């Protein structure tokens with residue numbers, strides 16, 4: 001896999017606007033080449049800001065949204081409609097205003113739908129499998145978007161814990177998350193990495209330390225990424241098959 005590349009942006013709004021345009025270009029390409037696009041979304045400030053930027057730009061109308069599938073790399077296990085839900089934030093920012101068939105929105109289970117977070121995680125593993133090519137456990141995403149926490153986490157894979165080391169293509173239940181809310185569902189790293197492109201969206205000076213660690217790891221080949229590096233900075237393990245971009249604001253670098 002090629003090593004991650006850094007692209008610097010002046011500020012959050014430039015990062016959101018330019019990433020929004022890039023996302024639409026990836027979707028167009030995927031539809032042109034394969035007739036379908038699979039995107040894996042993230043929550044977090046920038047993860048939502050890109051959808052608001054697309055909404056403001058008016059560019060959304062250029063896409064046939066019936067051909068686009070939305071997945072989430074993690075979700076908060078709270079009830080449907082709760083303001084903490086990553087899917088709710090993305091819907092409010094843009095998705096609800098588009099003509100997307102309900103079956104294209106692959107939403108991780110909410111606490112009013114599943115009586116345990118384990119069942120919500122199992123259901124997502126099954127949903128991924130349903131859309132996987134023959135012999136695979138999940139679809140290959142055309143694009144996976146990721147935020148990076150100030151501690152170096154991605155999705156709900158946090159430092160100094162076991163989850164980042166899971167090697168199966170599953171979604172997993174996360175309890176006692178250091179970032180609230182405490183109960184979550186997350187894709188495992190192998191599922192996240194089944195992506196042609198992975199883009200980190202990173203803004204703000206509180207991300208400097210984590211971004212520096214990510215950039216250090218970006219110099220390493222896949223074989224050099226040790227368990228120790230992954231434990232300290234889970235984001236270091238995320239790499240797309242064709243491309244990994246660190247799209248960041250100046251103050252995050």
Ligand SMILES: O=C(O)[C@H](O)[C@@H](O)[C@H](O)[C@H](O)COP(=O)(O)O
Nearest residue numbers: 043044045046147148149154155
């Ligand atoms: O569920 C979550 O909390 C997010 O998916 C998480 O992984 C987020 O992307 C990062 O924490 C960055 O968030 P910010 O962009 O808000 O700093």
